[in-house]
Amino acid sequence: MNQNRVNSADIAGFEAATYAKVTWRLMPILFLCYVAAYLDRVNVGFAKLQMLSDLNFSETVYGLGAGVFFIGYFLFEIPSNIILHKVGARIWIARIMITWGLISGAMIFVNSATMFYLMRFLLGVAEAGFFPGVILYLTYWYPAERRGKITAMFMTAVAISGVVGGPVSGWVMHSMPGIYGLTGWQWMFIIEALPSLVLGVVVIFYLQNHIVDAKWLSADEKQLLAKNVQTEAATKQEMSFKQVMTHPKIWHMAFIYFSFIMGLYGISFWLPTIIKATGVKDTLDIGLLTAIPYAAAAVGMVLIGRSADKNRERRWHVVIPALLGCAGLLLSTIYGHNTLLAMAALTLATIGILTTLPLFWSLPTAFLGGAAAAAGIALINSLGNLAGFVSPYLVGWLKDLTHSTDSGMYLLAASLVIGAVLTLMVPKEMVNK
Template identity: 75%
Template sequence: MADNTPSKANATYTKVTWRLMPLLFLCYVASYLDRVNVGFAKLQMLNDLQFSETIYGLGAGIFFIGYFLFEIPSNIILHKVGARIWIARIMITWGIISAAMIFVTTPTTFYIMRFLLGAAEAGFFPGVILYLTYWFPSHRRGKIIAIFMTGVPIAGVIGGPLSGWILHSMSGVNGLAGWKWMFIVEAIPSFILGAVVIWYLQDRIRDAKWLSEEEKQILEADIKAEDHQKQTQSLGQLFVNPKVWLMAVIYFSFVMGLYGVGFWLPTIIKTTGVTDPLNIGLLTMIPYAVSAVAMVLIGRSADARRERRWHVAIPAFLGSVGLILSTVYDHNTLLAMSSLTLATAGIMTVLPLFWSLPTAFLSGAAAAAGIALINSLGNLAGFVSPFIIGWLKDTTHSTDIGMYVLAASLIVGGLLTLTVSKQLVNK
């Protein structure tokens, strides 16, 4: 009989966390960096290729069409063949396509490469979220998913200065533009990490040779007990489940804010009067660094209190306020950066805690398809958001109205979160 006392269970979950999370975290850093570094490439690429803001916005967003089309099949395959092989396949494929962005010369090739990048990466994020449900019960996942998703702000902390330095220092090296060097250099970690995943990860608790039999029994008992309380559904039932669609709409609202900031933060900083790409890159560190701390602290608070709804809604409302203030102070670098830091921290904090909502009532194959469905529908906002902002910027010569749209979206998402049953998600 396993010793399932709180101290033994906590020690076991700490061991699992330190074994799995560093690698998954690094993979997400590489993923997000390859996804949004086009925001830095924009600082040079638009002039080199004579692209308009609308072309950029459409190309940045079309990534999510490929992502949408292939995400559910990808996550179902992962559930069947295992996370180790499938996550490695995803990472190596997206590394190749990200590096191949150097061959973009026309709007059409830009659209094609961004679509292919989305198709290649489809399934990575929901696959990891699904993978974590195999190891951690819901009342421990708020903090764990927050740790994983700090990969997004850390990608900003690392990628901002790195991208700025490459654009600043490597333009013309061996006849290549700085933005082309950026795509090449920042694709390399994906290849390396993909190989490490094959060697390092285990698909299930029972496969983990680094766990004792007692530790395996503790983990398996917790997961089994939780699965008994969840819904088992067919794929057809999933598509008509109103809870799943509510989650998709909430996530769509939050992703509008995420990629509004992710794809346009360098441009917004530039409008405050900062012109050197290296300085822009250094300034982007600030919102992302603060966000990383906020995500972990609020994730811990949500787990400790076993409360989800207000821990999602309040950061969403604060993020909305930050976006609005960033337009008010858009010609004052200090005040604009303070506002953007509040906005980014609010948006980033919302996302990991959101995933504690659907994973509280879905399990097994329903979780595989349900998480992918919610993520793919929600990530369509990644297409809508940059395209709307690009079109509005071309039309009005300002990002202000676009920021108001994103702020309103965050408010809607926060309000909808508060309509979710407390008994359903606060476990």
């Protein structure tokens, strides 16, 4: 009996050490890639502070341009993820990063509303497939009971991009206007495109497509990892492409994700504007203040992801943060003219909204496997991210209509409640693994 206990402890220790090795190898590069990706996607929210007056854009034009990114993203998401599944993450993620870096840098040439819409659309086409591709890639390495924490770790990149990007964007726009005849927002696009280009090259030489390709793993480590993934794969549903497109569970997941993405891009594209409305005028100060909600969210995402894995409970770990996000948005409208209280409310909202996202992905990946996972994850992500088009456009339109962001925040708060209710409709037996 004692010998069995010792052997069990040895096996558990070996397994923990193996997954730690995988995590330290894969997560830093994937994390940095997502920081760069998300920064290039939402830095238009900072460019807005100068771009609108320089180019004579309305709030509605900005909202449409910010959102049209997701039309390109939607159209090319599923094909991109299927290609990644076939050719491997290494080449395809590198391709995505290099093309979106080039297009993001080319935003400096925007001089009209039409050009703004076109460049944002092309950026969406370039980036399509990155996020669902990484979510799919993680299923090749980690079983369900480990993916909550790992996905949360990966998605803290959204928060860290805000922690880093806010102050950097604010400083560039404050300090660099006029250098070589470029505006502050043009310099911001140039500087923030460079990490994506560099990381795209690094991915080619650093990432492995599958467990079997990892020369840095021993034979025993590969066997353990492959066994755990194969054991889980046996419990998942394989579907044809047509079945994926019409499966009620997948559409249910897409509606949940849409509801949460409404809140995410309300924060991502409008946080600098909301902070400015509290009375803060200098772009550097606004940039520094945006770092606070994102820093708090990074901590919350990891802690709640760890709790979900430890307790093997998924639904309430999604629902409670969504309701906290709703409360934060509502409070930010009540205290919108008090910078301190508004920042506290926005911090609560950002923690809640960002925490729902990694925990959400533990729901569909619990029942999708193989090629069905590639298509299903991409479909859920692409449909859900259409909220990235709807959300900034509606908030911009409502702001032009009412001259306040309050009505937009009410809309986003309601969306988070809808997402929470839809999450509770998911059978717990399907996702609590």
